[in-house]
Amino acid sequence: MKRKDIFVFATSFILITTLFIGAGSSKPVFVKNTNENGFVFLELFTSEGCSSCPRADELLGNVQKQSGDKPIYILAYHVDYWDHNGWKDMFSSAENTKRQYWYANKLKSQVYTPQVVANGKTVFVGSNKTALTNALENNVQASSTNTLKLTGKREAGKMAITYRVSGSKDAELMIATAQKNAERQIKNGENSGRTLHHVQIVRKLDAFKLSNMGVGQVNILLPNEFTAGQWEVVGFLQDKRTGEISAADRL
Template sequence: MRTAKILTLAAFLIAAALGTTAFINAKHTNVPIADNKGFALIELYTSEGCSSCPPADELVAKIQKENADKPVYILAYHVDYWNRLGWKDQFSSADFSKRQNEYANYLNINSVYTPQIVVNGRTEFVGSEEGTLRNAIRTNLQKSSSAQLDLSVSATNSSHADLKYTTQGADKSTVLQVAVLQKNAQTKVLRGENGGHTLSHVQIVRELQEVSLKGNNGIANITLPHGFDTQNWEIMGFLQNTSNGAIIAASRVSFTGEAGIGAMVKSSK
């Protein structure tokens, strides 16, 4: 009789322990896990007049394809200081050369060059260094995000759009940079170092506009470049600290609708 009681008690204790374990596991399963995943914003400084640039252009195109479902953002800025050497890059802008020089000050480097990549405003290296780029992406994807950016856009006409933004974690030193991107293009280069070659480009920055943040929510009027269409363009926004150049959040929106007028998809991260 005593043995039977002991066995019954043991069975009860085991069942209770299993029940407690099941309850704990269920509780953990139902608790939402905070999404602290990082991101990698890759800024390539390139030029059609630079013979060292096509490998970097090809590299970011490959990275773009491989990371289509990840928060990896690519912006290709075509600088203008190569234009005097035989070929004028149709995508180049003095504004992009100026931005690259600002990074030289942020990152304490003596001079700018092409191809150059800057990741999240804090790391720079030669744009064709595939291993370095992949390591930088991996490292930044594993970091926790300190801020958040959500975007939605409606095009008012073929030359302007209203960008609605919501931010978290931005301070008084933070601005919203808005890039209007042409997703891809090809150019047959006739002169200069790449003369006789047809070059392919992705994520070409055609306009870059700085927006001063007014609280955590706001609307900014964005200029759409000549030649804009809804199929081959997108808007990318990112929060940047003007004191040190650090980029703390990024997001994108793709266009839908006809001929530049219509609704757009909410931000994709």
């Protein structure tokens, strides 16, 4: 590689890192190269009892702020195996831990926090800025033959969701109800005395079998605290054999 090419590559990499991971408000430039069906789906496994986790929350929080309406999706699952270590995470659940172990089995990976799974295919440490930047760049430029479109109608305590999919045969429709932001004062454990900021907290995850016609309607129950401005409903198609996520959409 020529010196000039090395300089251009390094400059581009730094620019991408700054726009997505830094505190600036610039728009992410690499999304200009997004394929029509390219998207990034990031699932963070985290805990308030883990001193390494706040950095991952911060990185993904910056991605959340700067992604806008781009095809970048974030879900954070708070696991419960840290709860015995001096502080119980109010967002943790055994179901979230079970999902992380399910991924570990599918992807032949270890279980740790903070851990990110990208598009159901790759695993990396959630506080690793370089790995996160690479996942953003590589997946948003990839392409999928599957598509998912969602529309929803909110009723008292629930939501009726109509879906339309194409190209999918072995996937399940997963619907996550996520709280966009939360701030918590931690009084014990490894993060004692810290104020933690969380993003895209999964409060509920539902799975549905797809209609053979590719069009259908499902119903989900909404948490009592649900408000349209502070919560998000995210749907995605996941191959239950491999774990790969092939399409996503949000309401």
